[in-house]
Amino acid sequence: MDGDIATAVQLAMDDLLPLDRKPPKNATPVELCLFRRDIYQVAVERLPDGIILVGIYAHTEICDPNDTATDAGGLYAVDVRRGLIVAQQR
Numbered sequence: 001m002d003g004d005i006a007t008a009v010q011l012a013m014d015d016l017l018p019l020d021r022k023p024p025k026n027a028t029p030v031e032l033c034l035f036r037r038d039i040y041q042v043a044v045e046r047l048p049d050g051i052i053l054v055g056i057y058a059h060t061e062i063c064d065p066n067d068t069a070t071d072a073g074g075l076y077a078v079d080v081r082r083g084l085i086v087a088q089q090r
Contacts, residue, residue: 004080008052009042011085012076016040016056033063034072050081 001009023035033039039062043055058072077087 004050004052005044007080007083008044008054008076008078011078011083012054012056012074012088013037013040013042015076015085015088016074016090030060030064034058034060039063040073047077050079051086052078052080054078 017035017037017040021035023032027035039059041057041059043057045053047053054076056073056076060072074088074090076085076089078084079086
């Protein structure tokens with residue numbers, strides 16, 4: 001993984017799940033699980049002009065094998081030259 005990819009992934013993950021974000025006090029076990037970064041998979045694709053697409057997808061079956069409907073993650077377009085997320089879809 002080169003530096004541009006690492007930067008893009010870090011920016012996207014920090015937006016989706018900031019390290020200082022805490023679950024609500026009354027969170028369910030599944031909600032608590034979704035706050036774990038290790039349940040997410042990342043896919044990247046380079047686009048022209050220094051844009052990198054970063055897809056972040058939760059393996060929700062880790063949190064609840066019976067819940068396949070949970071939609072967690074997002075798609076980000078990151079301009080690594082400027083260090084900015086230029087578009088996102090959740």
